């Protein structure tokens with residue numbers, strides 16, 4: 001643990017946006033490590049807590065019983081007996097009584113009561129030293145973990161019941177947990193694991209919640225109710241700050257609010273460079289309500305609607321009508337501006353309980369995700385495509401397929417799937433736009449290399465630098481251990497972007513970019529210099545990007561791009577770009593510190 005003037009400070013990846021700093025009280029989301037502290041509840045919550053505990057026991061019973069049945073079929077009664085014994089431990093009436101008693105007499109949260117009761121039982125067994133008992137202890141730990149997993153899985157319940165704004169600290173958050181966070185009560189998020197390109201980071205930035213990911217272990221040093229500062233500009237978590245530190249950061253927060261107000265003036269202004277090139281700036285969104293935000297920030301369209309998040313926010317899959325309502329709302333809000341709806345991209349770190357591969361995969365990033373999965377889940381795909389087609393008469397709706405690797409996949413998606421679903425609508429007399437534009441993400445190296453072939457069948461391209469970087473650099477986008485390799489400004493990635501833009505130009509195919517790099521003020525000049533004239537980014541980044549576009553000239557951007565394409569590493573690209581940007585637009589490059 002690092003300290004600055006005696007104050008513990010943890011470094012991580014800053015997922016900065018315009019509201020990059022927060023000061024507040026901590027709420028710790030317990031993790032899979034199941035390291036549960038002694039948490040108390042209010043007396044009026046006792047009944048509800050006992051109910052939560054009972055539900056966790058029932059869910060654990062279902063799992064163990066299903067294990068028992070499976071093992072009985074495959075391995076026989078002897079092995080099934082192992083699980084039978086676990087059921088007896090799980091349902092031991094003394095243990096059930098003891099845990100309920102701890103919850104009601106000491107106002108303990110269910111998970112704290114479970115840990116205390118199981119520890120006490122294990123202590124008794126430890127004193128009886130024999131190997132049978134060692135096995136028994138293993139069983140008790142197993143059951144304890146299982147119950148805790150169910151309890152902590154429902155921890156988002158307590159997150160939903162927050163009554164005052166907090167700073168959420170967690171070992172990690174799944175995309176669905178992040179998607180369900182209430183922006184009114186979460187001032188900032190800090191996680192121990194995860195990385196800049198991961199979906200938790202992307203979602204936090206979409207929700208405009210300051211976020212720092214990949215800080216390493218810090219949960220052992222912090223408790224609910226502690227005060228912390230989250231600096232999502234520099235990537236810092238500061239525990240128990242002194243008054244001077246709080247005052248320093250409060251000043252930055254105040255200065256930040258006035259800067260944001262000034263940026264509002266840019267809403268209706270075009271992004272035209274100093275030498276007259278028009279740059280189209282669109283928004284990436286994850287939820288329909290963000291379309292209003294996109295308009296507020298001056299977006300000229302929705303360049304990427306990540307629809308998989310529609311599935312994460314509810315218990316069951318959205319119906320065709322629910323999909324339709326979401327897409328129609330966005331299309332109408334955008335009033336004829338492009339709305340590029342990307343079909344669901346489950347898999348990799350955007351896994352949900354109901355979707356993803358049919359069986360666990362050793363290497364999910366290289367597995368069944370994106371369009372690969374859609375082509376195997378015909379009904380799920382059909383529901384979504386029919387809804388998009390139905391919404392296409394309410395605005396400038398377009399379809400985009402994720403993670404396309406081969407021409408064959410694109411053909412199947414466009415000429416088998418979409419065609420079939422169009423024919424169905426036609427047959428039923430349901431209106432849709434039969435000229436709807438259908439394009440693809442360019443985020444797999446194979447697609448970049450084969451882009452001239454894709455140009456014959458795809459109406460447009462959008463470069464996904466998050467995945468492109470992951471695959472070009474062979475560096476998991478959410479893994480801090482390899483985050484030093486995950487850089488979208490590595491010359492290898494930039495050369496790929498350059499090549500894609502060149503081929504798109506030669507084949508007159510519209511091309512945009514919707515990866516995280518598009519919202520980075522420091523790197524916008526590189527992208528323009530590589531030939532891009534259309535960018536889609538998080539709504540909160542739009543005003544700043546517009547402002548910079550209006551101050552720089554394409555001629556200068558091209559000089560920067562020409563130079564960096566010759567560099568051998570990302571660090572040189574970064575140093576050179578910072579120097580150039582400080583020369584070109586010094587007023588935007590001052591760090592807030």
Ligand code: PEP
Nearest residue numbers: 443464465466467514515
């Ligand atoms: C990308 O990969 O760059 C992208 C925009 O898609 P996602 O981040 O949703 O994978």
Ligand code: MG
Nearest residue numbers: 443464466467
């Ligand atoms: Mg992607």
